[in-house]
Amino acid sequence: MTLPLQIDYALALSEGIGPRAKVGAGHLSEEQPRFLAGLQRVLEKVRSGELGFWSLPQDEPLVDQLEAFRNTLPTEIRDVLVLGIGGSSLGARAVIHALTDPAENERPAENERPAQNGGAQGKALRIHFPDNSDPWLLSALLSELSPSSTVAIAISKSGGTVETAASLLVVRQWLQRELAASASKHLVAITDPERGPLRALANEEGWSSFEVPANVGGRFSVLSAVGLLPAQLAGIDIRALLQGARDMASVCERETLVQNPAGILAALHALHHRADRPIHVLMPYADALRPFAAWYVQLWAESLGKRLNTRGEVVEVGPTPVPAVGATDQHAQGQLFMEGPRDKLITFVSVKHPPRDLAIPESTGDYAYLGGKTLGALLDAERRGTAEALARDGRPSLTVEIDRLDGYNLGALLFVYEAATAIAGELYEVNAFDQPGVEEGKRLASGLMGRPGYEDAAAEITRAEASRPANCRFCG
Amino acid sequence: MTLPLQIDYALALSEGIGPRAKVGAGHLSEEQPRFLAGLQRVLEKVRSGELGFWSLPQDEPLVDQLEAFRNTLPTEIRDVLVLGIGGSSLGARAVIHALTDPAENERPAENERPAQNGGAQGKALRIHFPDNSDPWLLSALLSELSPSSTVAIAISKSGGTVETAASLLVVRQWLQRELAASASKHLVAITDPERGPLRALANEEGWSSFEVPANVGGRFSVLSAVGLLPAQLAGIDIRALLQGARDMASVCERETLVQNPAGILAALHALHHRADRPIHVLMPYADALRPFAAWYVQLWAESLGKRLNTRGEVVEVGPTPVPAVGATDQHAQGQLFMEGPRDKLITFVSVKHPPRDLAIPESTGDYAYLGGKTLGALLDAERRGTAEALARDGRPSLTVEIDRLDGYNLGALLFVYEAATAIAGELYEVNAFDQPGVEEGKRLASGLMGRPGYEDAAAEITRAEASRPANCRFCG
Numbered sequence: 001m002t003l004p005l006q007i008d009y010a011l012a013l014s015e016g017i018g019p020r021a022k023v024g025a026g027h028l029s030e031e032q033p034r035f036l037a038g039l040q041r042v043l044e045k046v047r048s049g050e051l052g053f054w055s056l057p058q059d060e061p062l063v064d065q066l067e068a069f070r071n072t073l074p075t076e077i078r079d080v081l082v083l084g085i086g087g088s089s090l091g092a093r094a095v096i097h098a099l100t101d102p103a104e105n106e107r108p109a110e111n112e113r114p115a116q117n118g119g120a121q122g123k124a125l126r127i128h129f130p131d132n133s134d135p136w137l138l139s140a141l142l143s144e145l146s147p148s149s150t151v152a153i154a155i156s157k158s159g160g161t162v163e164t165a166a167s168l169l170v171v172r173q174w175l176q177r178e179l180a181a182s183a184s185k186h187l188v189a190i191t192d193p194e195r196g197p198l199r200a201l202a203n204e205e206g207w208s209s210f211e212v213p214a215n216v217g218g219r220f221s222v223l224s225a226v227g228l229l230p231a232q233l234a235g236i237d238i239r240a241l242l243q244g245a246r247d248m249a250s251v252c253e254r255e256t257l258v259q260n261p262a263g264i265l266a267a268l269h270a271l272h273h274r275a276d277r278p279i280h281v282l283m284p285y286a287d288a289l290r291p292f293a294a295w296y297v298q299l300w301a302e303s304l305g306k307r308l309n310t311r312g313e314v315v316e317v318g319p320t321p322v323p324a325v326g327a328t329d330q331h332a333q334g335q336l337f338m339e340g341p342r343d344k345l346i347t348f349v350s351v352k353h354p355p356r357d358l359a360i361p362e363s364t365g366d367y368a369y370l371g372g373k374t375l376g377a378l379l380d381a382e383r384r385g386t387a388e389a390l391a392r393d394g395r396p397s398l399t400v401e402i403d404r405l406d407g408y409n410l411g412a413l414l415f416v417y418e419a420a421t422a423i424a425g426e427l428y429e430v431n432a433f434d435q436p437g438v439e440e441g442k443r444l445a446s447g448l449m450g451r452p453g454y455e456d457a458a459a460e461i462t463r464a465e466a467s468r469p470a471n472c473r474f475c476g
Numbered sequence: 477m478t479l480p481l482q483i484d485y486a487l488a489l490s491e492g493i494g495p496r497a498k499v500g501a502g503h504l505s506e507e508q509p510r511f512l513a514g515l516q517r518v519l520e521k522v523r524s525g526e527l528g529f530w531s532l533p534q535d536e537p538l539v540d541q542l543e544a545f546r547n548t549l550p551t552e553i554r555d556v557l558v559l560g561i562g563g564s565s566l567g568a569r570a571v572i573h574a575l576t577d578p579a580e581n582e583r584p585a586e587n588e589r590p591a592q593n594g595g596a597q598g599k600a601l602r603i604h605f606p607d608n609s610d611p612w613l614l615s616a617l618l619s620e621l622s623p624s625s626t627v628a629i630a631i632s633k634s635g636g637t638v639e640t641a642a643s644l645l646v647v648r649q650w651l652q653r654e655l656a657a658s659a660s661k662h663l664v665a666i667t668d669p670e671r672g673p674l675r676a677l678a679n680e681e682g683w684s685s686f687e688v689p690a691n692v693g694g695r696f697s698v699l700s701a702v703g704l705l706p707a708q709l710a711g712i713d714i715r716a717l718l719q720g721a722r723d724m725a726s727v728c729e730r731e732t733l734v735q736n737p738a739g740i741l742a743a744l745h746a747l748h749h750r751a752d753r754p755i756h757v758l759m760p761y762a763d764a765l766r767p768f769a770a771w772y773v774q775l776w777a778e779s780l781g782k783r784l785n786t787r788g789e790v791v792e793v794g795p796t797p798v799p800a801v802g803a804t805d806q807h808a809q810g811q812l813f814m815e816g817p818r819d820k821l822i823t824f825v826s827v828k829h830p831p832r833d834l835a836i837p838e839s840t841g842d843y844a845y846l847g848g849k850t851l852g853a854l855l856d857a858e859r860r861g862t863a864e865a866l867a868r869d870g871r872p873s874l875t876v877e878i879d880r881l882d883g884y885n886l887g888a889l890l891f892v893y894e895a896a897t898a899i900a901g902e903l904y905e906v907n908a909f910d911q912p913g914v915e916e917g918k919r920l921a922s923g924l925m926g927r928p929g930y931e932d933a934a935a936e937i938t939r940a941e942a943s944r945p946a947n948c949r950f951c952g
Contacts, residue, residue, distance in 0.1 A: 003952035010948035025948070088806025101616040125768075133858070134763040134849035135834040140577040163803055165843045166836050166854050173837040197842035218807075261950050278817065279755070279796055283673035287610040296810035305812025318816035320755055322798060327639055328608045330914060331562025331694075332774035336781025338913035340794035343752065358611040360642050361649040366673035367641045369927045375611035378642050378925060382609070385921030388937050392916070419481045437814035438806060440868070445861030449854060451845045461864050472486035472501070474737050476727075 004244055004412035007261055009398040010269050011391045020394025022275035031267045035257045038426025051214030053418055056223040057245035066232045069208060076149050080127045082230050083167045084155030087218025089131040092230035094295040096127055098177040098288045098410050099236050109404060124235025133163035147178040153188040155226055157212040159196025188223050217433050219299050220418055237407045244411025252419040262419035268398060270427035272345040273319055280319045284349035285326035288405055293323035296417060303421045303432040310429050317428055327382040346397040348383055353404040480720055481887035483737055485874040487867045488744050496870025498751035507743045511733045514902025528691030529894055532699040535719035537642055544686060544710045550661060553623050556603045558706050559643045560631030563694025565607040568706035569769040574764045574886050575712050601713025609639035616913040623654040629664045631702055633688040635672025641923055666701050693909050695775050696894055713883045720887025728895040738895035746903035748821040749795055756795045760825035761802035761859040764881055769799035772893060779897045782906040793904055803858040829880040
């Protein structure tokens with residue numbers, strides 16, 4: 001079987017680019033035992049039910065539920081507001097951006113397009129992501145949309161995410177003012193099956209709802225209802241997405257490192273990190289994958305950036321992921337990648353067949369040589385030229401290749417990166433599934449917002465701010 | 477006079493957060509002589525005419541020209557395609573995104589909005605940035621737009637940027653097919669005043685054109701026609717933008733480091749870099765400033781990431797800029813910033829008065845405490861909570877504050893970052909105004925595209941690719 005995803009890592013090894021790579025095939029071999037032990041720990045957690053993301057692609061009944069839900073929506077619905085932040089929006093955003101045309105989501109509702117997934121109502125909805133508590137974003141959106149044709153999906157695993165709660169309260173009032181009691185038909189919750197304030201509100205008001213499984217963390221939730229419901233409403237074939245993920249799940253269970261794509265990604269990054277390359281750039285040569293790079297940034301940063309290792313020792317480790325897109329970033333970050341410190345490992349993503357291609361017309365003068373070639377060929381030439389220029393200077397890269405951008409291949413790509421992150425957690429010796437570091441900032445902000453029980457936090461931050469030296473300030 | 481921009485850097489110094497900052501007020505004082513020498517070198521280049529960006533805000537005649545041009549456009553024009561990449565698009569994008577409503581640019585043409593700048597025709601145009609040679613992006617756009625209501629602006633200082641040339645040839649053909657000879661009224665060039673293929677084409681076909689001054693590099697060109705023309709067409713008050721920049725230009729000439737905002741930014745980053753913090757995060761708490769962060773990434777990376785220092789020694793230096801946006805990235809990169817390696821300096825940007833605010837409605841249960849507060853207050857509380865949580869753990873940050881997002885303040889912000897970059901170049905001892913590293917990749921790509929004179933490059937890359945070990949590849 002030809003797999004939906006290939007990885008070319010010759011340029012990441014000394015064998016391909018010489019000794020300055022500082023990592024060679026021998027290191028990969030040496031990593032095999034550590035990889036295998038790590039993989040086995042991950043798969044043991046999968047089997048015991050502690051770790052849920054690995055099994056999400058099997059969840060066919062969920063797809064049936066989501067399709068059934070689609071058909072219960074009021075027929076006048078045209079727009080979807082996804083109220084979620086971080087892992088509750090980045091996955092759906094990556095999928096929808098990659099698999100729909102760039103202008104489609106903004107197109108006025110009159111120009112309806114058919115759903116790719118043959119949805120019963122035969123049209124795709126426009127999906128909006130006001131994924132910040134910035135009022136600028138949400139108020140502009142609400143002024144464009146109409147309550148009667150909008151459904152809002154609130155997504156928070158705990159139900160306690162304050163940005164999502166605040167946005168939801170605003171949107172709920174906006175719906176209720178026009179729709180009164182039937183607003184509840186325009187509200188959907190995706191949250192814990194039993195607990196939390198979002199679950200309570202959904203139950204009380206009779207909204208439709210879906211679950212974030214207890215054993216699936218936000219940044220690993222793209223193949224649960226969190227990512228699938230918005231994608232399905234956007235008209236995307238989510239069965240193909242799951243099929244791609246499912247096919248890669250079995251490949252990612254292989255016990256030989258160099259036959260396991262997630263293992264290869266995890267091991268190369270860990271090895272290059274040990275060789276003083278803590279900055280991990282993801283640079284798809286495809287504009288459609290910009291939000292995929294943003295999804296990767298969260299996955300990699302939040303999973304691997306940790307104060308403690310698994311033995312409880314203070315280590316303060318973690319690579320810094322950097323998003324880029326080719327060819328655009330050749331004109332922005334390329335200079336730094338090529339001449340700056342040798343502290344980076346760059347992963348290119350190549351899409352062999354662009355979703356649409358454009359022939360470059362014949363012309364005279366300096367541009368004449370472009371005539372008859374295509375923009376897709378140019379993009380590919382730029383990727384190869386960039387990788388080769390880095391390689392000549394002993395700067396490592398690898399290339400993840402997919403044949404085309406469709407649901408099947410994207411599902412494979414998403415799954416491989418999730419699996420790679422879980423395995424990387426083992427190689428970095430950290431818990432890849434928690435995020436304890438964000439609590440303190442939340443606690444202090446809760447104090448400032450007057451949340452009951454956080455009076456101490458309010459006092460602490462007010463006192464701290466007042467105690468700061470006043471002369472460290474430029475004000476004219 | 478109250479300046480449009482303030483900088484609070486108490487949390488970047490030991491005086492504010494304790495010895496783990498590793499940088500204190502004393503270091504800033506010690507930096508004064510180096511700063512002053514650097515500033516003088518920069519201003520000498522400004523005076524001699526070698527360095528142009530510092531004087532751009534003075535160019536009132538250009539504004540008159542741009543306004544006059546606006547009135548010569550065919551009245552049916554609704555859409556503008558900006559064909560540029562890197563410095564030829566990031567600046568305009570940052571300005572337009574920051575100063576128009578998020579949905580405005582996508583709004584169908586029927587819903588016209590008045591121009592803020594009181595343009596003679598009283599309406600703002602929609603500006604599109606297909607700033608990649610990815611055919612997916614451009615073909616989708618062309619299928620949405622109509623040639624008769626579209627004007628394309630091709631921007632390339634040298635005229636030789638291959639991605640821009642290729643996109644331009646496609647767009648020019650698309651215009652000519654429908655408009656025949658009058659297509660030339662729908663094409664505009666911004667390029668070198670005399671040289672290069674884009675200048676030649678514009679002259680030959682009689683397009684309107686503007687200059688990129690010879691002494692202004694792409695990433696410093698936002699306040700030239702490169703940034704101002706698209707901004708003006710979007711209905712933005714570009715006189716206010718220039719006024720803000722002009723007011724800061726004089727402040728950025730101050731010879732005392734702690735009175736010079738560009739000096740403070742440059743020195744704090746250089747000092748923290750020397751204290752092993754090579755990663756420089758820019759995190760505006762404002763969704764409208766996301767593209768501003770992307771603009772900063774190019775400015776900082778391409779200016780400071782250099783192989784050679786000014787004495788010609790191989791140094792391979794340069795910070796890695798990382799874009800983020802609050803509060804969203806608290807849920808993505810926050811964990812890494814808080815618990816990962818102590819290799820980062822974070823700059824928050826705070827906008828005191830959000831362009832629109834939204835009241836959070838009253839509710840019962842866990843969210844009740846939010847009732848009566850605003851989304852803007854929540855965003856601000858999150859920023860303060862995050863900065864304080866970092867500070868408590870000895871992790872440094874600084875905060876750039878502006879009063880509100882308008883042309884005047886944004887112009888100030890853009891100028892201060894440009895000036896800071898020029899000064900940082902002096903402190904890093906590199907040439908901040910070249911980008912020699914990107915040539916090799918371009919040369920190899922030109923070879924692959926069959927460009928005459930690049931036959932050697934084609935042979936080199938083909939041979940190199942063929943010589944790579946075949947077994948460093950995962951393919952199933």
